[in-house]
Amino acid sequence: MTVTYTLPDERGHFGEYGGRYVPETLMQAILELEEEYKKARADKSFQAELQALLKDYVGRETPLYYADNLTKYAGGAKIYLKREDLNHTGAHKINNSLGQALLAARMGKRKIVAETGAGQHGVATATACALLNLECIIFMGEEDIRRQQLNVFRMELLGAKVVGVKSGSATLKDAVNEALRYWVTNVEDTHYILGSVMGPHPFPMIVRDFQSVIGNETKQQYLEKEGKLPDAVVACIGGGSNSMGMFYPFIKDKSVRMVGVEAAGLGTDTEKHAASLTKGSPGVLHGALMYLLQDEHGQIQEAHSISAGLDYPGVGPEHSYLKDSGRAQYESITDEEAMEALKLLCKLEGIIPALESSHAVAYTLKLAPQMKKDEGLVICLSGRGDKDVETVRARLGGEGK
């Protein structure tokens, strides 16, 4: 691993991954987006506007909390939680939605389309659109609408139009298909706020950059508290946005181990999982070359996870690259292990984590005991678990009381 890291290249590739595998109709829009983003990134007034909103509206910076009880329980490295669950709207998604909504307004695009799985990205995007007075249409799989009724209502309350998607498995993958089709049809006045580090270049780069506030703050806070860098950072991965935001500022710090935790669903030896990096193979979906769950004929397979936010059959191109290069390590956690970790964090720390983030907590319970007591790690606690309480209650029956 060299100390320089300048990916993506000018063509939007991370090694062989990434790129712009989109219909020609969208090319002009994504080329313009890339140009405008470069200008915005260098524009002090744009950055100042974003920083002010992140501080006063989102509530950043989020705390880096030393979880003493969890540390004692795990019996190894010191465990810190980066509290993205304390952001406005309850997850890290707002970091990106707000940044992209500002970018859209700057480009004169007053209409926004987005996809959502669990509804967290949809709620964050509807929120940013309400704030900036942008029209907002959200595509969501019918199956997810059924699982996340309250988030649908939240989005509607915030003024967004939520459109159900019946095709395919009626989950996140199909919502992305439909959002892309809508964008192709309305590209001239509409910006697509993609919710993860996926899709065609420049989206993986833009979303990573907006989410990097997580890793940047963590680095600063950890230095202040411990006088050194953490020995490891751990984050869950669906498409990979909270993990990429945590990892990116640490990529050049070779001493920091980066661990991404995928959803193993019912187990990676079954067909019911969402572990694209662990069990998938490279291919092209939704505009990028990346690891995918697919059959031998290149048909995309349905993903499964108890957490709707990890229920996606691909993983962003930069993670695909980091896996192959060995710079990051990717593990997986089952539905059951995530559920146990959720209960444990509730009881030990009084924090109800999202089911997604619970995957990172669960892996930490395996990792921390293998590390020395004077070492430390940070879990990206990407979201709060309020949205999952129904799912958890149904799963536990009477047992959780």
Add this chain to the structure above:
Amino acid sequence: MNRIEKVFQNLKQNNEKAFVPYIMAGDGGLDTLAEKITFLEKSGATAIEIGIPFSDPVADGPVIQQAGIRALQAGTTLRGVMAKIAEIRPIVHIPIVFMTYMNPIMAYGIGNFIADASKAGVDGLILPDLPAEEEEIIAPIAERSGIEIIRLVTLTSPIERIQEIAARGKGFLYAVTVNGITGARKGFNEELGKHLEMVKEVSPIPVLAGFGISEPSHVEEMNRHCDGVIVGSKIVDLFESGDLDGIEALIAASKAEKIKL
């Protein structure tokens, strides 16, 4: 010379317009493929576009999405279609163009796919999720094997870009007539005629209009501004409902232009 270049040379000499119908391979079972292709050839099709089903076809509207689902449910695979094309190629005389997305080809292996397609007698490839920026992953090897990449230009492509894309190919240029996905439209943007003429002016190869063309009147209208049409969803629909007369009427409309000239 590739079969595609030959048929367009003939059309030009005879002052005729092209008609390229699209069918989804495996829709109704792979065994109906030969029958559909020979019917279309007999009815006057210039070339046949054969869709290979993909689970996530983002450039396609509901009709072709449904046809793809039917084909996948019938067990259609790229390997199966390839074998079938190789088998029926001797009885088909017009060019055969595959239309699919990148992922089934990548799963097949790009090198193997091109070698097998060339052996099977496939003449061209339309890949709606492969813009010029990414085409080096497949275009050089395809063209070395005599398989033309059929490139798309759209209403959002700037003129310099259209010119640059048109100059890369030897087959024909696919001019997308709407901002959107495949599927029938009632009407088209009134500026479309001008756009097509502009595309034709900068293109060294024939320009065919496609997306949304679903009526004989659309065929005649488009043919006033370019070298022919591609009709997809409507053909899929007509085959699905067994309306072969409707297909013949569409193809016949492409011959009407000759009379007017």
